[in-house]
Amino acid sequence: MHVQTVIEAGWVMPMKPKGVVLPQHSVLINEGKIVSVVPSAETEGIEADELIRLPDHIVLPGFVNAHTHAPMHLLRGMGADLPLMDWLQTKIWPAEGKLMSPEFCYEGSLIAGAEMLESGITCASDHYFFSEDVARGLTEAGLKCSVSGIVIGFPSAMAKTTDEYINYAENLFERFKNNPKVRVTVGPHAPYTVDDSALIKVRELAQKHNAYIHMHVDETQSEIEGSLKQYGIRPIERLHQLGLLSEQFISVHTVKADDKELELLAKTGASVVHCPCSNLKLASGFSPIAKMMRMGINVAMGTDGVASNDKVDILGETRLAAMLGKAVCEDTTQMKVGDMLYAATLAGAKALGWDDRIGSIEKGKDADLIAVDLGNIDALPVFDPASQLLYSAGREDITHVWVDGTIVVKKQQSNGLRPLSREKAQKITKTWQNKI
Secondary structure, rough: OEEEEEEEEEEEEEOOOOOOOOOEEEEEOOOOEEEEEEEHHHHOEEEEEEEEEEEEEEEEEEEEEEEOHHHHHHHOOOOOOOHHHHHHHHHHHHHHHHHOOOOHHHHHHHHHHHHHHHHHOEEEEOOOOOOOOHHHHHHOOOOOOEEEEOOOOOOOOOOOOHHHHHHHHHHHHHOOOOOEEEEEEEEOOOOOOOOOHHHHHHHHHHHHHHHOOEEEEEEOOHHHHHHHHHHOOOOHHHHHHHHOOOOOOOEEEEEOOOOHHHHHHHOOOOOOEOOOHHHOOOOOOOHHHHHHHHHEEEEOOOOHHHOOOOOHHHHHHHHHHHHHHHHOOOOOOOOOOHHHHHHOOHHHHHHOOOOOOOOOOOOOEOOEEEEEEEEOOOOOOOOOOHHHHOOOOHHHHHEEEEEOOOEEOOOOOOOOOOOOHHHHHHHHHHHHHOOO
């Protein structure tokens, strides 16, 4: 057999089956696709143009950032310590009013894409204006992306009326219909900024194109109270009555959903995107993620925009989600390592409808992969590689990133001054590990 690339790793975590880690395995790649995953001892007869040996690394699918606002990289750091609506109304929306343009969205997305790739994110689902330019920035950086045809109940530099927003979204579907790296969702902003008539148009447009709907929902208590006052029902109940909930609905944040709303999400097969850093910074609250997972809701991970985070680090986001989830439900057996890493990869792909191509290391899927170094002092000794990936490693330990089998990030180990060499740290920790 001849392939283009063999990645020989200390461990491979394919995500299917969930939680499985394969020691001393290799990933075979040809023409941008995964050919197979085999024990490294069985690769001797395989000819490869490139052999990459990573004995201290764990290789897994690239992370999927299922909710972000990429152009907001140019607003990083604005409005710290403000409540959500004050933050939006006094800082973010005025700044966007001054800066919003195709160029702003392109250049912000280009920067965001670079940071995402260095953080191991190979696919991002964006929710912002001038989506064609967002897609240009993210794909030029090297990612796959899903971009939203935004619908919001006030004028912007992109559109003035609901029909103009819908027309822009319609054009997006035409623009990207044959692009393998870009997909389009319909992106109503939130229940409190989109009225019923506009939501019906959103539903019809999504049905016409068999597209996903990507929306902020149940983010704050004030949103719930406003919905009860204006419509007499909670936001998710309203969306269900309007026919928006389905397996192709992406509910972002979903911090304040009650049991009835969670049952609707579970019954309809909708996905939830959890953004714990943003939820904490904006004091939105603690999303009941453990309960969602127990109910069978597909939970993916997102960073939100950096103006409310302030970085795009899915590994860090997932670690925080795991620890917060355990604390909220006061049960250490919840938010298991395998479940959380699945949320950061295959669950995100499923939420976007891309699980046929990305999110797991399987034959025929796109070779969108990352390698994380567990040989550094911050992860040693390695008793449980998946656990130490989640709880010990950081995004700085992500050394290699591939998209469609092409390497787009390769970080070199520093040869500078260190208090303890990598080799000595490995020797000490391995000595004690072997005594157990």
